[in-house]
Amino acid sequence: MVCELCELKKITTWYFECEDYVIIECDLCRVPMVVFRSHEEVPEEMYEKAKAKCRELFGEVYFRMWRSSIPNHPHFHVVRYKTVYK
Numbered sequence: 001m002v003c004e005l006c007e008l009k010k011i012t013t014w015y016f017e018c019e020d021y022v023i024i025e026c027d028l029c030r031v032p033m034v035v036f037r038s039h040e041e042v043p044e045e046m047y048e049k050a051k052a053k054c055r056e057l058f059g060e061v062y063f064r065m066w067r068s069s070i071p072n073h074p075h076f077h078v079v080r081y082k083t084v085y086k
């Protein structure tokens with residue numbers, strides 16, 4: 001099974017990486033995006049950890065939990081303002 005993300009091609013800006021997730025620029029939306037390395041749903045705490053890291057890196061930000069960009073990995077976008085997506 002070939003998954004684009006697992007190949008981890010650094011075609012966009014990478015803000016942060018650790019063993020659980022990476023924070024990269026989404027090349028469609030041009031905003032930072034958190035992508036978990038797992039192909040399965042990750043526990044809530046991991047989302048909380050990743051969100052805390054985003055606030056550390058980007059300041060006061062919001063998160064768009066609606067998924068669209070990557071089929072195989074849990075992920076979410078980091079946005080500068082609150083939207084209906086929460």
Ligand SMILES: [Zn+2]
Nearest residue numbers: 003005006072
């Ligand atoms: Zn993958």
Ligand SMILES: [Zn+2]
Nearest residue numbers: 026028029069
């Ligand atoms: Zn995107």
